[in-house]
Amino acid sequence: MKRQYNALLEKTRDAAIRYLDALPDEPVGATASLDELRERLDRPVPVEPSSADAVIEQLVRDVEGGLHGVAGGRFFGWVIGGSVPAALAADWLTSTWDQNAGMFAVAPAATVAEEVAGRWLIEILRLPADVSFAFVTGCQMAHVTCLAAARNAVLTRSGWDVERKGLYGAPPIRIVTADQRHGTIERALRLLGMGTEQVRDIAITPSGLEPEQLEHALQSDAGPTIVLLQAGDLNTGAFDNFNELIPIAHRYEAWVHVDGAFGLWASASETYRHLTAGAEKADSWATDGHKWLNVPYDCGYAFVRDRDAHFRTFGHKASYLDHSDVARDPVDWNPEYSRRARGFATYAAIASLGRSGIAKLVDNACDYAKRIVEGAGALDGIDIVWTPIINQGLLRFRDPRPGTTEHDHDRFTNAMIRCIVESGDAFFSGTTWRGKRCMRVSVSGWATTLEDVDRTVTAIHRAYAELEAAS
Ligand SMILES: *Cc1c(COP(=O)(O)O)cnc(C)c1O
Numbered sequence: 001m002k003r004q005y006n007a008l009l010e011k012t013r014d015a016a017i018r019y020l021d022a023l024p025d026e027p028v029g030a031t032a033s034l035d036e037l038r039e040r041l042d043r044p045v046p047v048e049p050s051s052a053d054a055v056i057e058q059l060v061r062d063v064e065g066g067l068h069g070v071a072g073g074r075f076f077g078w079v080i081g082g083s084v085p086a087a088l089a090a091d092w093l094t095s096t097w098d099q100n101a102g103m104f105a106v107a108p109a110a111t112v113a114e115e116v117a118g119r120w121l122i123e124i125l126r127l128p129a130d131v132s133f134a135f136v137t138g139c140q141m142a143h144v145t146c147l148a149a150a151r152n153a154v155l156t157r158s159g160w161d162v163e164r165k166g167l168y169g170a171p172p173i174r175i176v177t178a179d180q181r182h183g184t185i186e187r188a189l190r191l192l193g194m195g196t197e198q199v200r201d202i203a204i205t206p207s208g209l210e211p212e213q214l215e216h217a218l219q220s221d222a223g224p225t226i227v228l229l230q231a232g233d234l235n236t237g238a239f240d241n242f243n244e245l246i247p248i249a250h251r252y253e254a255w256v257h258v259d260g261a262f263g264l265w266a267s268a269s270e271t272y273r274h275l276t277a278g279a280e281k282a283d284s285w286a287t288d289g290h291k292w293l294n295v296p297y298d299c300g301y302a303f304v305r306d307r308d309a310h311f312r313t314f315g316h317k318a319s320y321l322d323h324s325d326v327a328r329d330p331v332d333w334n335p336e337y338s339r340r341a342r343g344f345a346t347y348a349a350i351a352s353l354g355r356s357g358i359a360k361l362v363d364n365a366c367d368y369a370k371r372i373v374e375g376a377g378a379l380d381g382i383d384i385v386w387t388p389i390i391n392q393g394l395l396r397f398r399d400p401r402p403g404t405t406e407h408d409h410d411r412f413t414n415a416m417i418r419c420i421v422e423s424g425d426a427f428f429s430g431t432t433w434r435g436k437r438c439m440r441v442s443v444s445g446w447a448t449t450l451e452d453v454d455r456t457v458t459a460i461h462r463a464y465a466e467l468e469a470a471s
Helices: 002-025 034-041 052-062 085-097 108-124 139-157 183-191 211-219 242-251 263-268 307-314 343-377 406-423 450-470
Strands: 132-136 174-178 199-202 225-230 255-259 284-288 300-304 382-386 392-397 429-433 436-442
Touching: 002 052, 034 052, 085 343, 108 132, 108 300, 108 343, 132 139, 132 307, 139 183, 139 225, 139 255, 139 284, 139 300, 139 307, 174 211, 199 211, 211 225, 211 242, 225 242, 242 255, 263 284, 263 343, 300 307, 343 382, 343 392, 343 436, 343 450, 382 436, 392 406, 392 450, 406 429, 406 436, 406 450
Parallel strands: 174 199, 174 225, 225 255, 255 284
Antiparallel strands: 132 300, 284 300, 382 392, 392 436, 429 436
16 A cells, blocks of 8 residues: 555655746746647547556646646636645645545544634635535536525525425526626526526626616516625626615515625725625625635635525435534535535635735735736736726737727737737736727736736736737
């Protein structure tokens, strides 16, 4: 046993360290093409066994150049955080220990670590102390978890037991939400059988979702209702005004769900906490561990105020299972059955950062996003479309040729994103916001330093000069 693991895990550790150490000097974006990766990885199903050593050695070789430098300090694509060292190490051990964290009887330490980490999260995110929670794969499944509980609760109020009768013949549930929302909301509604046709979209104004608009939408017809609000818009990081909007929704007996995939973490910082003010009045909240808390993929969290509705939705008893009366069995709160012991990495991340470290992680990311946007935007031809209010900003690059149109600027912006990524100095992704192509500046990783920020701004300016000269 010992002999089998020693050499293999040492070799694996060395490969991991080599990878992490090389990050500052390697291109941030992947350089290997689809064809190359397929050529290397796509072999016929192996007939004979191979040594684990050989398999890992080969795997490390085959993926070379096919990994984005997410773990480094200059990856600013989408909203993707790195992994703080303690969480990475705990994640290694999670695989080593291989616990099935569905129930206390099956995974005692894992379920207790998760129970404690859940309580810590509730405190750090400043949610009501007695909310129930679930550790899931990401914000997508956190939406599914929360909206399943919401479906149960709003239909129970209409005298309909959805767990027993299903949705056949149930009163329709209307979903009231802003038209600017994350695509995972729609996927959750599809999965839960509520259907996208039930969504009443409110067109938001530049200042966000207006209370009068919400009131108007809620007045239009009655029945079971879910209102979806947002802490951290994917393009701008904007927040709904929870203090104004949630009481209105509650007057119409609606369940309020908050998509706070990354934005809910503003609550952890004294500087940015005002943005989430009133969010604690909602009925459920979804957020991620793998984004701003910098826990390895995958990790999301669902929180539900109505514990009974949450339990009615997922609670599970089976005769062959040893249910605990005193411990928390995750299977009663989660859509999964067998599951990874996700609590360990979160526990380790929070233990290593502490409240002050999490606040600093949030503050730094916001500060750096602003520095990149303002630094890049100082150059003529680079437009600041959105100055970050948290860790998300938008830049647009003007085609310098005379007589150009918005369409040319769209194309030029796409070319700029490609050019920056190809430089290897930084990685950004694009978006179309209010009809205009933009580059998203999204900072979520603990590893980013001021030096990284400066190098990134220089790389953006250099890319602009290069494309300007070529056009
Ligand atoms: C990333 C994101 C999601 C989806 O989260 P996953 O962890 O990818 O499932 C949902 N909403 C917002 C606002 C996001 O940024």
